[in-house]
Amino acid sequence: MSAAAGTPPPTEAAAENASGTTGTPESADAAPGYPAHWEADVLLRDGRTAHLRPILPGDRELLVSFYEKVSAESKYLRFFAPMPRLSERDLVRFTHVDHDQRVAFVMTVGEEMIAVGRYDVVEKGEAEVAFLVQDAHQGRGIAQLLLEHLAQAGRERGVHQFVAEVLPENQRMIQIFREAGYQVAGGFEDGVMRFAFDIDPTDTAIGVMQDREHRAEAASIQAFFAARSIAVIGASRRQDTIGQTIVRNLVLGDYQGRVYVVNPAARSVAGLPAYPSVADVPDDIDVAIVVVPADKVQDVVLDCAAKGVSGLVVISSGFAETGDEGRQRQRQLVGLSRSYGLRLIGPNCLGIINTHPEFSLNASLSRVMPPRGRAGFFCQSGALGSAILERVKSRGLGLSTFVSAGNRADVSGNDLLQYWEEDTSTEVVLLYLESIGNPRKFSRIARRVSRRKPIIAVRSGRATQGVPMGHAVRSIAAPQAAVDAMFRQAGVIQVNTLDEMFDVAQLVAHQPLPRGGRVAIVGNSDALGLLAADAAASEGLRVTQAVAMGADATADDFEDALDAAIDDPEVDAVVAVYIPPMNVSGAEVADVLAAVGEQSDKPLVSTFLAAEGIPELLRVPDLAGATAGRGSVPSYSAVEAAVRALSRVVEYSRWLADSATGDAGISPVAPADSEDEGIDESAAKRLVAQVLMDSPSGRSLTREELTQLLAAYGVDLWPAIRVDSEEAAVEAAARLATPERPDVVLKATATRLRARPDQAHVWRNITGEGEMRATWRSMLRVIDDPDSAGLVVQQVAPPGTPVALGAVEDPLFGPVVSFGIAGPMTDLVADRSYRIPPMSKREAGAMVREIKSAPLLFGYNGAELANVSALEDLLLRLARLKNDLPQVQSIQFPLVLAGPDGAAVLSAEGEVAQVADARSDWFTRRLATPMADTLPGV
Secondary structure: OOOOOOOOOOOHHHHHHOOOOOOOOHHHHHOOOOOHHHOEEEEOOOOOEEEEEEOOHHHHHHHHHHHHOOOHHHHHHHHOOOOOOOOHHHHHHHHOOOOOOEEEEEEEEOOEEEEEEEEEEEEOOEEEEEEEEOHHHOOOOHHHHHHHHHHHHHHHOOOOEEEEEEOOOOHHHHHHHHHOOOOEEEEEEOOEEEEEEEOOOOHHHHHHHHHHHHHHHHHHHHHHHOOOEEEEEOOOOOOOOHHHHHHHHHHHOOOOOEEEEEOOOOOEEOOEEEEOOHHHOOOOOOEEEEOOOHHHHHHHHHHHHHHOOOEEEEOOOOOHHHOHHHHHHHHHHHHHHHHOOOEEEOOOOOEEEEOOOOOOEEEEOOOOOOOEEEEEEEEOOHHHHHHHHHHHHHHOOOEEEEEEOOOOOOOOHHHHHHHHHHOOOOOEEEEEEOOOOOHHHHHHHHHHHHOOOOEEEEEOOOOOOOOOOOOOOOOOOOOHHHHHHHHHHOOOEEEOOHHHHHHHHHHHHHOOOOOOOEEEEEEOOHHHHHHHHHHHHHOOOEEEEEEEOOOOOOHHHHHHHHHHHHHOOOOOEEEEEEOOOOOOOOHHHHHHHHHHHHHOOOOEEEEEOOOOEOOHHHOOOOOOOOOOOOOOOOEOOOHHHHHHHHHHHHHHHHHHHHHOOOOOOOOOOOOOOOOOOOEOHHHHHHHHHHHHHHOOOOEEOOHHHHHHHHHOEOOOEOOEEEOOOHHHHHHHHHHHOOOOOOOEEEEEOOHHHHOOOOOOOEEEEEOHHHHHHHHHHHHHHHOOOHHHOOEEEEEOOOOOEEEEEEEEEEOOOEEEEEEEEOOHHHHHOOOOEEEOOOOOHHHHHHHHHHOOOHHHHEOHHHOOEOOHHHHHHHHHHHHHHHHHOOOEEEEEEEEEEEEOOEEEEEEEEEEEOOOOOOOHHHOOOOEOOOOOOOOOOO
């Protein structure tokens, strides 16, 4: 592959000026009102990168150079008239914008501008949009990206509709508007087509954007795995050096492409001729493996950009894992690479592997080339990567592809998920994660991929996000249970150890998925059969058949028992246990197991001779050349491990069945199954906007504001009157009491008092003035500071089980919703369920039922049944509110009474704050800013 047409060779100054914010003139810092958060590294349709940013006055010369390279035809289609050059007036008008009523973005590759897009407000809420893309770069999806980012900027600036005038012969631009996913209305007048469309994000528009994102990110990874020519830059003649190891692994691994060695101090390395620089290599280079010292890597990036290399795998260390100086060096490396269109794996990584015989690529430091298999593996740790490959080989599992991302400065697990989703060689995805950089994006992609291929993940540092050496990430404010809930929602099979990961992987890679959790146990050991039954019970599986044949059971006995179990409609999976008598190989039983496993449509797992992995005797040959094919029977050294792996797959199978109803892949625009009746999103947004206009730094919402906000989502907040004196309490009681409900409650709402287990802060069933006065005086003897107690009077609510609902805005996750029984006891044991909106009705129901104290809502010890449907509806409305309003930092219902007649919200608290760029990654495609607060991650 060659460099993008028209891109000049990079200069040394480019490396010196590179930073985490690429392509931005230095004048940006001094420009008044410059919206730096609109800058973005973006991925084009072909998998190459570019930088998008607002235009600046200092872009005059860039714009002139750009315009000179645009064809006369493209200029005519843009301006509806011959316009060979831009006038002085045009240059001033195009480069001087206010980033409000007039907004313009430029896209750059290296030191060259390749496209410009802009909008100009023509009347309130409406703006005219236009684009111009250099001819050499048309067809790379640039106009679509500009449209996405202009629409996001427009939404921030109060624009609701874009209009555009297009000549009928400009079919490319017409197609762009029609394919954008918005509802486009157009007309024809005076020889010009006029398009108009609302830019509020819709399910269709977001679906189009995500599909383009998927294809671009998959293409960028495909360029690495399908490389036909690789240059190893920095390979040494000395034995056992990193560079020579890479070269030897490529050659000895039977790589099917061309390998070039770059070393100015050597004439040959490992029997291959060495070139002084990558520019001297006579052929095109697809991927460069970089093993030079850290301070020389930027020079290599410039050479590779000039050569037209697509991607870099930086094995070199000395970056963010070494401290502040290394972090700065890593920012510059990523910024420079992206600015010239290159994607980067690493630095400080082990490398990449593709076992497909068409490539047979081992561009890694591991001398172990894993057998070809069905699993794609992503990990962050280089050292652990070597151990993983050894373990994979010893188990006979096999991999399709492998990536050790090291510091994970650019390419992340999300990119690999995008690639593996369409890769026909990969049927199972394995992830070893040390941190989660972009959980929202991971959740969105994983929900989709899990519907086609199982994803198995191990997360180290679960409580702290680990202590990542090279990819420092902002800590997650949401509790660990919320992270686990996100994985479950996405259908990810989460396990605790690498051994468990391989246990599950060898099952899903070789056996069919179970239809349910009913298990048959067939074996020749009573003791192991009992252990298997106990393990099944502890994992929530139900043993419906147990066959103990005795130590002298023959192969025919096993065949008959296995056939009967598989034919039983009450059995969904079979666990086979075989411990042979003395001096018996077990080969005949193995033949039976392999034959049954290959033909069965139900999963068969085994503890065969206490072997671990896919033993030779239990393998079914794969026509494609894999070590073990479909139908091979996995074996486990302990029956508990076999049952545990089976239970994880049962959970995934159930999630998969649920996802078939559409619950698993939900757009961020509106939650599925949400109750729209009584919801006025516009009124809620106006209220929040007014509060923030009056209090730009944010604040707590008043009771009246909370009442209005909740009413906009169809939620009634139980009336309460704040009181600060005995007389005020008497007056409030008189106002709230009715003939039907004469009793009121006096209670303290301050957190320090509300959490008292003895409930001494609540006095119920107060009737009349005398009782209120007596109660007030008694209350003062209980609370230490009445002025800060937050005393309120409320009407007595219908009886019910106290529950608490809440939602917060996490910096990384976005919205997080929680549910649990109210009170300090459940707080102490963290009995809460969590979900990440958008949510479905099914997920709301699961939230209510999965807490340990859920029986209290279903008649435990004779209690009345709660109206669970009303609780689910309340959860959905809360989730919808939080999903719609990122400015609502927290919305809490500390006390909701769930009774037979419904759910009464007795108290509520809310906080609002300005959000500079709220969840913009939901509505625009952008690569994460290197080493910033939100980093590339999974």
